[in-house]
Amino acid sequence: MTTRIFIDGAAGTTGLEIRDRLAGRGEFEMIVLDDDSRKDEAARREALHAADIAILCLPDDAAKEAVKLAAGSNTRIIDASSAHRVAEGWTYGFPELIGHDKIAGAQFVSNPGCYPTGFLALVAPLVRAEFIEPDWPYSVNAVSGYSGGGNALIDRFESDRSIAFRAYGLGLDHKHLPEMQKYAGLGLAPVFSPAVVPAHRGMIVDVPISLDAILDDKFDEPALPILLGALQKQYADSPIVTVSSGSRDISELLLRQNAEPWDGMELFVFEGDYQARLIARLDNLGKGASGAAIQNLNIMCGLPETTGLRL
Structure with missing residues (x-):
């Protein structure tokens, strides 16, 4: 028996990448609206209820409106927007x-x-693991390929090749902050410094830590193997996170400017004198968006989580 899938917003960057990953997969039957219907509320409601x-x-x-349109159905929903993350x-x-079992049984x-x-x-x-403090004001320095900003930012970067670096989020109120704070278990939101570089895809997220300031006397030996060990233990069974x-x-x-789509993620720990x-490193359109949606879809359907992923 096939599972009926409807991608609401299939013409956008994330939607197109999801469609690419689902192409040729016999487990799924795609519900597709033509160009004249994909913004029609009645057609979308019908598709959402049929999926x-x-x-x-x-x-x-x-996305919030789509959830309202789906109300009264048994349709399970994966939302790639930030509307429902907290x-x-x-x-x-x-x-x-979070745990595979929680996702496997979730409706939303x-x-x-x-x-x-x-x-x-x-x-x-x-x-x-109580190796770093939950009440420390962490900072996050990160760069992403311009595809993360959707079609408008893609057009801007591709039409103006003089742009070398774009810093944004300068109001210190980026919409990602609530989920970063909540799911890391932090008492304070981190200071988040995002930027965009002239590459279509790819992302590096860098969290600097002053070890002597936040670790106190927890380590009587180099921190690198301890921090690495905690991360390795967390992801020991993951085929996606290394x-x-x-x-x-x-x-x-x-x-790389010419990077191919990739749904994995690499984690690194670098240590200096009392610093780390x-x-x-990940693909903002892969594990950062479409790849994560496919992974969750697989889990919700009881399939191997890497099916259709590009690893």
């Missing part, structure tokens, strides 16, 4: 941290944001 699982690739307000009744779709799953995926993968396990054990031998981390940098 077994709907994937929302919409702006926040439109909302009551929604399961946060980060299986490596909210995909993590791309930057929070890297930040939480690094910080949440270390806070839980933890580098060779951080001492790495002198640089790169994003926790770094995640």
Whole structure:
């Protein structure tokens, strides 16, 4: 028996990537609206009610409206927007941290944001293990490919090749902050410094830590193997998240302008004198968006979680 899937917002960047990953998969029957119907409310409501699982690739307000349109149905929903990431009744779709079983049985799953995926993968396990403090004002320095900003930012970067770096979120109120704070178990929201570089895809999330300031006397030995060990234990069974054990031998981390789609994530710990940098490298359109949606879809359907992923 096939599972009926409707992608609401299939013409956007995330929706197109999800369609690519689902192409040729016999487990699913796609419900597709033509160009004249995809913005028609009645047609969308009918599609949402007919689907077994709907994937929302919409702006926040439109995603909330789609959930209202689906009301009264048994349709399960994966929301790729930020509309429901800290909302009551929604399961946060980060299986490596939240648990596969919770996602498998959920009706409403909210995909993590791309930057929070890297930040939480690094910080949440270390806070839980009490290796780093939950009430410290962490900072996050991160860069993403311009595809993370949707079609408008893609057009801007591709029409103006003089842009070399775009810092934003300068009001210190980025919409990713609530989920970063909640799911890392932090008492304070981190200071978040996002930026965009002239590459279509790819992302590096960097969390610097002053070890002597926040670890007190917890370590009588080098912190690197302890922090690495905690992350390796967290992701030991993951086929998607890997933890580098060779951080001492790495002198640089790169994003490539011609990078291919990728649904994995690499974690690194670099240690100096009383300092460390926790770094995640991922594809903002992969594990940061479409790949995560497919992973959650697989789990919700009882399929191997890596089916259709690009790893």
